[in-house]
Amino acid sequence: MPLGHLHGLVHNAGRENTPVKATLEAINQMQTDGLIGKYAIGGAVGATFYLEPAATVDLDIFVMLPSAGGLLTLAPVYAYLKAHGGVEQDEYIVLDGWPVQFLPPGSDLEMEAIEKAVATELEGVSTRVMTPExxxxxxxxxxxxxxxxxxxxxxxxxxxxxxxxxxxxxxxxxxxxxxxxxxxxxxxxx
Amino acid sequence: MSKPKLKARMRSLSFDEKIKILEKLRDRSRAIAASGLRGKSVKDGGTKAIKKNRG
Known part of the structure; x- marks a missing residue:
């Protein structure tokens, strides 16, 4: 059942998931369940894919949202994650210790970046990272x-x-x- | 190992390995924040007072 699976992922209970892996699994589950469309890792974690790792505050997830009556809102995403252990903190939702910022594309550039993102895997979990350009x-x-x-x-x-x-x-x-x-x-x- | 070589080696790590390092950096940052050391600069010679424990 999707909800139970997501709860276990977010709480890292009974699994040896690293936090980012668990977070990506949760995001993929939301995509499967239709709460979000395409997404791509951006920001410092996205840059880490191409550069050396450097300390960062959060995980930036640029995400296409399904439009319902023309209104785009992250409220369903936050509600979904909070119901399974995510903690809302300022502009972030903290999942397994990782502040995650969901960013709907604010421009054509960001929309294009999501569309053209590179498919990759993290510990066997499919995900997408923006291109370096x-x-x-x-x-x-x-x-x-x-x-x-x-x-x-x-x-x-x-x-x-x-x-x-x-x-x-x-x-x-x-x-x-x-x-x-x-x-x-x-x-x-x- | 020289710093440039270390940096080059870090860049060549897999995404999995890089994320593990990021997570360790985060754990360390959170430990430092919890210990009350945040606010004391090390890079400038460590002469700034610790702000958190004033008052």
Whole structure:
């Protein structure tokens, strides 16, 4: 029964799941049950797929929501997870110790990033991670110091395809922002 | 092992291994937060006062 299965996953009871694995299993179950559509791991955990692991506060899950009468809301997602041990904390829902932030796409860039995400597995659990080019584009657009640092890491470690990145940036009106970034951080680096 | 080599090795780990490291980093961060040490900077020479225990 889906609910009982989800309860066990969230509480990590009787299973040797690592927290992130258990969280992804819970998310996949929600997808199976129709509470969410496609999703993709973004943010720092998404970047970790391509770079070295670095301490992060939360797990960012960009998620398509099924629209009901034109209203998109995470309330059913939160209710579902809270009913099975998730704890709501500010903008997060804490699952097995991991603050998880569910982020409906706020732009065409994020929607595209979800659509084009790479299928992968974590400890045998299917999941999807944004491409490095989309992660870099989103970070560039967000523009905080830590986002710029992430873009720099992608560039410095050859983790992105420059041509693909430029196409994405152009499609989403971020070319000038990239030029400013390049001027500020990469000038003089050939 | 030099730092650049260690970083390169970390980047080459599988996603599974990287997530396990993230989880350990989180566990360590939570332990530090619970111990009351958060607020004391180490990088700047550790001279900042611990804010949490004032008052």
């Amino acid at each position: 989309h992660l870099a584009a989103i970070a560039l657009r967000t523009g905080r110091a830590k986002d710029h640092n992430r873009v720099l890491q992608f560039v410095e470690h050859d983790a992105i395809d420059g041509r693909k990145l430029q196409i994405i940036l152009a499609r989403h009106g971020l070319t000038s922002k990239w030029k400013q970034f390049e001027q500020k951080y990469l000038a003089g680096n050939s």
